[in-house]
Amino acid sequence: MDEEHLPEALRAVEDELAALLRRGRALSWEIAREVHPNLEPNAYGLLLWLRRSGSIRLTELATRLGIGKGTLSRQIHGLEGLGLVRRDPDPDDRRAAQLSLTEEGTRRFDAARAARLGQIRRTMQSWPRRDVEEFARLLHRFNDTF
Template identity: 55%
Template sequence: MHENGNGDGHRAEPTASRSGVDQEFPALERELTVFLRRARASSGEMAREVHPDLESSAYGLLVRLEECGRQRATELAAYIGIGKATMSRQLRALEDLGLVAREPDPADGRAWLVHLTEVGRSRFSTVREARRARYVRQLKGWDPREVAELARLLHQLNTGLEK
């Protein structure tokens, strides 16, 4: 909360800088920059926990497949925000490791549906449970409502990025 300077605890209206941008946005940009750098590194760690040769985007693909089941490669690429070439490379690596399989899409013979194999589901589940335990440890001092609010806000941010 920003005080208005007289110490009465009332929230001050956002102050516009010379460029017309609220003072909160430089702080937001700084924190998002650090957060996104750390998130990317963490995503790489998670992927390497599934298998040492995986790229960071592979974990997101596994998350989506676990949560949604069979998906077209184009849907996966759009959801994760990666290009077709990266998607093809990731899927090939995941297939070579026996973590995912592709099958023709019965609705469109030109497309493929991707799904987790039993091996992929098992390895992913083990890593995900370890990651969730880590998040619980990291956020143990947080009020559960704060954790829920953080999840809600991140979902709102992710949804906005899809548009």
């Protein structure tokens, strides 16, 4: 579909996504600094996956995130150096490792996440609950099919 035939609603979606991504990048810098002053902004999403998973193999995490094992391994190494992530031997395969947040990583992540959720709560406090639920559902649907 060429630009001149693109429905106005799709143009609006593109415009709003661009604004959301721009704000998201700025927010990522803020949140990363809250977790640790030397944390790269894109590492917050990685920490979120580790927090949700509890413990996960590097290969499985790379698949879920859609990035290469080498790239992920370098990122994990940096997070280990900051004391936020640890590797433990996989009980099912001694050649592999399980990744998880350290106690310090969990503490710092949870504090930064609480601040982020507070921002979202303040932004959406005037929205009816059903609108917030619908927004979450639609974002999930978009991300799941994207």
